[in-house]
Amino acid sequence: MQAKSSISSHHSSTHENHLSPNKLEIHFLCLSLQLNHPLLLHQDSPYFFFINPTKCLFFYPKENQQQQEKTQYSVITMEAKWLLFFTMAALMAVANGQESVKPxxxxxxxxxxxxxxxxxxxxxxxxxxxxxxxxxxxxxxxxxxxxxxxxxxxxxxxxxxxxxxxxxxxxxxxxxxxxxxxxxxxxxxxxxxxxxxxxxxxxxxxxxxxxxxWGLCYNKEMSPSKLYCDDYYKYTYPCTPGVSYHGRGALPIYWNYNYGETGDALKVDLLNHPEYIENNATLAFQAALWRWMTPVKKHQPSAHDVFVGSWKPTKNDTLAKRVPGFGATMNVLYGDQVCGRGDVDTMNNIISHYLYYLDLMGVGREEAGPHEVLTCEEQKPFTVSPSSASSSSS
Missing domain, CATH: 1.10.530.10 (Lysozyme)
Structure with missing residues (x-):
């Protein structure tokens, strides 16, 4: 049985095509979910899905993906047995992901x-x-x-x-x-x-x-005190007039050069449009994960490297009391803003969140390791912040 639907066409400057409702098979259900763009269930799935701003989950045969991108949908009706079928399918796909797919x-x-x-x-x-x-x-x-x-x-x-x-x-x-x-x-x-x-x-x-x-309460700095434009980078990452480079994202990005570098890595124009970070949760997480996985400077480890143990400290690192573990992730990400300053509240707040999450995930804080691995209070910073910048720490 095919879902009954009523579709209103979408016009653009480059596409004038109208799709007839009887040429596009659509299945849908409404769930309390959100996603910002289409996502394939897996490479062998006959369907892809996306969730629109009304949080309705739509299923389309893959061959109709390009057609879908040219349309917008107003009213779609579905009989009860289709709703039950696709509710079960969606919940299995979303909850279990790739568990049923052999690598x-x-x-x-x-x-x-x-x-x-x-x-x-x-x-x-x-x-x-x-x-x-x-x-x-x-x-x-x-x-x-x-x-x-x-x-x-x-x-x-x-x-x-x-x-x-x-x-x-x-x-x-x-x-x-x-x-x-x-x-x-x-x-x-x-x-x-x-x-x-x-x-x-x-x-x-x-x-x-x-x-x-209360984590993820913010996605941007609410009352920025300045534009965070550093003219030192005017030739590599020039500031866009009128644009503010205040903190945005999951690991908040500050300053024009950080938006520029992150945008280059993700192939998104964040230098001219830093607001993309606060408008797209997936992009905000991608930017944070890129920072986690990427060294801040050449010849330095990434936060990922120091945490999983793929970084091997040199003799100088040992003398600087830098050891692999959670404490070193703070050193990589924030340098002298957090580390080498003794028992400061900023450092302890980050550690507290980590331990709390370990407990909630069923791992247990006892797996976090000894004090010298958890903290960076005595570690010499990897990076010393320039006086004109506050890097990416909020």
Missing amino acids: LVKIVKGKKLCDKGWECKGWSQFCCNQTISDYFQTYQFENLFAKRNTPVAHAVGFWDYHSFITAAAQYQPHGFGTTGGKLQSMKEVAAFLGHVGSKTSCGYGVATGGPLA
């Missing part, structure tokens, strides 16, 4: 490489491990960020699990959340989100549910 495997120069479709694609050794959606699911994300959609939050309806998983799919083939066994992978996800939660929290003092329950 493709090949051996290259004695190394086992795998491809798991959309979530871990590209023939990587890391894709042979569990993917993030195998061990970190929607309900856990909701537990970690329990207060983000309360009326007093400042980014209600913006952040969601699906945006995070979609963004993480780009970095799982490179080891994010897929390095080592399940325990190590879960710890890295908790570590990354611990930074995110602390930098986007509006939970202070005696906030309902405790101050650690």
